[in-house]
Amino acid sequence: MLAAEALTFAHPGQTAPYRFSFTAAPGEVTAISGPSGSGKSTLLDLIAGFLKPSTGRLLLDGTDLLPLEPEHRPVSLLLQSDNLFDHLSAGRNVALGLPHGTARSDAERQVRAALEEVGLTGLAAQPAATLSGGQKQRVALARTLLRAREVLLLDEPFSALDDETRRSTRALVGTLTERHGWHTVLVSHHADDVAALAARHYRIEAGELAEEQVVSSP
Numbered sequence: 386m387l388a389a390e391a392l393t394f395a396h397p398g399q400t401a402p403y404r405f406s407f408t409a410a411p412g413e414v415t416a417i418s419g420p421s422g423s424g425k426s427t428l429l430d431l432i433a434g435f436l437k438p439s440t441g442r443l444l445l446d447g448t449d450l451l452p453l454e455p456e457h458r459p460v461s462l463l464l465q466s467d468n469l470f471d472h473l474s475a476g477r478n479v480a481l482g483l484p485h486g487t488a489r490s491d492a493e494r495q496v497r498a499a500l501e502e503v504g505l506t507g508l509a510a511q512p513a514a515t516l517s518g519g520q521k522q523r524v525a526l527a528r529t530l531l532r533a534r535e536v537l538l539l540d541e542p543f544s545a546l547d548d549e550t551r552r553s554t555r556a557l558v559g560t561l562t563e564r565h566g567w568h569t570v571l572v573s574h575h576a577d578d579v580a581a582l583a584a585r586h587y588r589i590e591a592g593e594l595a596e597e598q599v600v601s602s603p
């Protein structure tokens with residue numbers, strides 16, 4: 386279980402600090418919504434370690450992540466776009482998720498398997514710049530698979546996609562989250578993303594997270 390306990394933070398000049406508490410279970414998507422400027426990206430930055438809270442705890446299965454620098458946290462982050470290096474192939478982008486020193490033949494096998502798992506069999510050699518928006522998000526998810534970190538943060542990951550691609554990419558996130566036991570935290574403005582994916586839903590209201598009833602749709 387990922388649990389934030391009263392993470393308190395204020396940006397410079399902010400008079401009323403954020404005070405975030407939530408829980409996210411493994412194998413589930415926890416959605417965060419709220420109006421523009423309400424603090425959704427700030428919350429993800431606190432979990433990822435790019436911002437440091439003044440008080441509170443951030444526990445993953447009982448271990449406090451706050452003392453860890455971002456690169457040592459068991460966290461992957463996927464943004465709306467620009468998740469890939471365009472000058473590298475799809476396969477090279479995925480391979481960035483492997484530990485340094487992975488033997489070449491082992492790396493190639495793992496990259497192939499990860500691309501297959503996200504539905505991109507045979508695309509390893511294709512330059513990332515030539516992929517569609519949906520394919521790029523799938524490549525980023527394949528890299529996340531190889532990183533094998535327990536927490537996946539998604540910041541409006543479907544916003545740049547057309548409706549059909551959005552639905553299929555969303556379904557893939559749900560499947561991977563369940564299969565790999567990720568604690569997936571999804572920031573989205575879209576009620577249909579929340580309804581399709583989320584097991585829990587929090588809204589940011591007045592600087593705090595308020596849990597909402599989830600009304601699921603297939």
Ligand SMILES: Nc1ncnc2c1ncn2[C@@H]1O[C@H](COP(=O)(O)OP(=O)(O)OP(=O)(O)O)[C@@H](O)[C@H]1O
Nearest residue numbers: 396397398399419420421422423424425426427428
């Ligand atoms: N580095 C910073 N310094 C000062 N204020 C900041 C900084 N970063 C963000 N803020 C302010 O903090 C508030 C929350 O910003 P944040 O980006 O977390 O909101 P958001 O809910 O993700 O917004 P959006 O939906 O528009 O992306 C905003 O009022 C923003 O202007």
